[in-house]
Amino acid sequence: MLANEAETVASKVRAYLEHYPDLWKSLDLGIVNLSALARIISREEGIDNIGAIIAALKRIPKSGYSNLIHRNEIKNSTIETRSNITVLILRPSTENIRLLINVTRNIVEGYTDYRIIQAAQGCGLVINDTMYERIKKQIPKNEIIDAEHGLGEIILISTPEIKNLRGYVAYAASLLANSGINIVQIISFYSDITFILNSEDVLKAMKLFLNEKQRGGDKESVLN
Template identity: 25%
Template sequence: MKTVSSVVEDYIKAKPFLLSSLSQGIINLTSLARIMMPEIESQVGKDLKQGAIVMSLKRLSEELDFKINYKINKVLKNIGEITVRSPLNDYTFMISDTILEKNTKLLQEINHLTDVFYTSSRGVNETNIVISSSVSHLVDHYLNGEKMTHKTENLSSITVKLPVENTVVPGIYYFIFQRLAWEGIVLNEVISTTNEFTIIVNDENVDKAFRVIKDLKNV
């Protein structure tokens, strides 16, 4: 049999923005409980008092406050260097038998160019390349004949160095991307390694995205 607490927790966790607002204590619990009541009663199969839902929300908010304020914030305050690079081009190609070899030749060509930004990722059906616009002609040359499905220009990258604890604290990326979403920033690409991540955004959004990430240290 489902308990009120478990149903309330499932309800909140299914709504990311509500989850964050609850953890920050900026929601009126009584008003939220009134809105939730019909669905919670339906889940538990009996009539409930509004106070029972309020108490469950209060316990959940305290738990979330601990998880976010004491764990995630510790990591965010230790964010390291933030690096911005532009202008960039973003390419997407379909996987083929020859694309890996061609991409390798491209990488060999630009390997000695220390001021060039380059990253490549391979999915199940697609290969993605983000590269400095100054050498985009090399992509056209070396990947000639490959099926390109997408190309976006006038992009910028923001690379963030994370402390090593980021690998053991859940919710770090969710918290960062949530802040970016709140500001209406569209992410063209997300690239990550163990202790850093890079987002690719339109040039017009780079200043706003940089400010959001920089301000995370003060959350």
């Protein structure tokens, strides 16, 4: 195999593991069947050379991920929950951003009552169901891509140190995903991570994060 080909395989293997921090951590611990993992990577990444994948896995550096570090950060975090949430997604345009600003301007009472999010595929509004009922007639139906109601939020408010803590958002998300909780939307900004979930999953998610707080230490800071 040519050196360039080996480098390409190695870079693809590393990129794959970066998407799965828990898997990379398991590789660090030596509890992964390399041949089985190589076959999975081969199938998902379209790499034909199983031997090259195994060689790359053997040479991959330590991930640097530590569950203890992540748990300690969660221990020092505040957890908040909200219910009866609407997520509205409109077609991406400057006009729709202005529309969302204008329709919410006179009804919201607090800083955390709503969020307006600008993204490449759409602009979103996260708002209480009751408040949405007050503004929905002002929003053209042909501009709506999607609207979901009756959702819940669990908000992880961490310290600013998470900006430099690799894999923290992925770790928090994996706790939910590994327990069968579907994340409807995720919003991560500065030191806050907001998971928007189906309402029936909020209590289960809260218990998961409380368990992580306990495993990271005894001190808890929780707001319901």
